Amino acid sequence: MALLTILICIVLLVLLVSWAKVNPFIAFLLVSIAAGIMLGIPINKVTASVQKGMGDIMGQLLIIICLGAMLGKLVAVSGAAQKIAEVLVNAVGQKYIQWALVIAGFIIGIPLFYGIGFVLMVPLIFSVVYKYKLPAVYIGLPMLASLSVTHGFLPPHPSPSALVALFHANMATTFIYGLMIAIPAIIIAGPIFARFLKKIPSEPLATFRAEELPENKLPGAFNSFFTALLPVILLMLTAFFPYMGIKDPTLLKVVAFLGDPSIVMLIALIVATFTLGIKQGHTMSQLAVNYTDATKDIALILLIIAGSGAFKEVLTASGVSDQIAAQLQQFNLPPLVLGWVIAAIIRISLGSATVAGLTAAGIVSSLVLQNHINPNLMVLSIGAGSLAFSHVNDSGFWLYKEYFNLSIKDTIKSWSMMESLVSVIGLIGVLIINQFVK
Numbered sequence: 001m002a003l004l005t006i007l008i009c010i011v012l013l014v015l016l017v018s019w020a021k022v023n024p025f026i027a028f029l030l031v032s033i034a035a036g037i038m039l040g041i042p043i044n045k046v047t048a049s050v051q052k053g054m055g056d057i058m059g060q061l062l063i064i065i066c067l068g069a070m071l072g073k074l075v076a077v078s079g080a081a082q083k084i085a086e087v088l089v090n091a092v093g094q095k096y097i098q099w100a101l102v103i104a105g106f107i108i109g110i111p112l113f114y115g116i117g118f119v120l121m122v123p124l125i126f127s128v129v130y131k132y133k134l135p136a137v138y139i140g141l142p143m144l145a146s147l148s149v150t151h152g153f154l155p156p157h158p159s160p161s162a163l164v165a166l167f168h169a170n171m172a173t174t175f176i177y178g179l180m181i182a183i184p185a186i187i188i189a190g191p192i193f194a195r196f197l198k199k200i201p202s203e204p205l206a207t208f209r210a211e212e213l214p215e216n217k218l219p220g221a222f223n224s225f226f227t228a229l230l231p232v233i234l235l236m237l238t239a240f241f242p243y244m245g246i247k248d249p250t251l252l253k254v255v256a257f258l259g260d261p262s263i264v265m266l267i268a269l270i271v272a273t274f275t276l277g278i279k280q281g282h283t284m285s286q287l288a289v290n291y292t293d294a295t296k297d298i299a300l301i302l303l304i305i306a307g308s309g310a311f312k313e314v315l316t317a318s319g320v321s322d323q324i325a326a327q328l329q330q331f332n333l334p335p336l337v338l339g340w341v342i343a344a345i346i347r348i349s350l351g352s353a354t355v356a357g358l359t360a361a362g363i364v365s366s367l368v369l370q371n372h373i374n375p376n377l378m379v380l381s382i383g384a385g386s387l388a389f390s391h392v393n394d395s396g397f398w399l400y401k402e403y404f405n406l407s408i409k410d411t412i413k414s415w416s417m418m419e420s421l422v423s424v425i426g427l428i429g430v431l432i433i434n435q436f437v438k
Helices: 002-019 024-038 046-077 080-092 094-109 114-132 136-153 158-166 171-197 221-244 249-258 261-280 284-297 299-317 320-328 335-350 353-370 375-385 395-404 408-437
Strands: none
Touching: 002 024, 002 299, 002 320, 002 408, 024 046, 024 299, 046 080, 046 114, 046 221, 046 261, 046 284, 046 299, 080 094, 080 114, 080 221, 094 114, 094 136, 094 171, 114 136, 114 221, 114 261, 114 395, 136 158, 136 171, 136 375, 136 395, 136 408, 158 171, 158 353, 158 375, 171 375, 171 408, 221 249, 221 261, 249 261, 261 284, 284 299, 299 320, 299 335, 299 395, 320 335, 320 353, 335 353, 335 375, 335 408, 353 375, 375 408, 395 408
């Protein structure tokens, strides 16, 4: 009944948004409340679950997305995105620009949370799309595949790192195996798959569309790259700091504070205000208008993501993930495959990769010890499963849909299929490596 209820709610959500043309935020509220009642949450606690889900996801993403949109707007209107696009094309040629963006997305995705990487890279993607009249999905999706793979497979991202700790795996070994799987997954689900998506119509979010500036009005190449990538630089520095052997507790606390993604984004925006704003001749009042416009343009995206958080929390609070996992344990599957299947089904049902990964890990942790399964591979198997078929109950689905201004149908054809390819290729990679490391 739990799985049937989830299926009914997902179908209802799709129908409300695509057929009835209901605002997605309102649709999420209606479906979340209905799901809570149908799944047995006490009626006086349903709204509390909805509010908690919104608060949890907004607490994580609100500052990052808002500051990222402001930074992206400034990178666009200052001409920095245009300059970066020109430098990349001059370096690799227009023919290989897609591959250059894939490599950039992979490097940036290793230290960055997915949401930060997304809002930072979108202006770069759109600047290439506008300048060279290229299909947005064809150019953008491979880079987002890089970000997604690093988020699901590679430490130091939260879910893989937590799974490494839960299974007592080796962080370095997991990272190496993860790289071996990540590269083919990105190539197949990114540039190769994107060849079939060239005809998908996309008119990307207007906030990142800037007039093309004459060469003498553009910021320098170093200034453009440094400012746009400053969040990446700061996060990489703070990520490597613990390995420098410094034990001073006060200094460690300061670095932890400065390495918080919200603080990093704030520092980056302050620096960009001077390097790409004041230094380029813009006044503070002009910059304020740009920043206001940026937040107006993403207001609906924030509400939709809040709605997806409410839906996820209602499903989590009902205990449905534990019910699904318990039912799946009855199937006689190899442990590595079982971990992937449990994570995949919970991901498809709840929409959260992190919840799917951690729930699956709790279920199969005893199997790892009993069957002497390689813990590093189990981390990657569950990580791959947690990326399976992102759809309308996942905030990442809506982030991509709204930024690229796509229909739900085209979002499923591109985004959901890309995530599914990454997930399946990840499992295949795990099973292949398992044949050689037993």
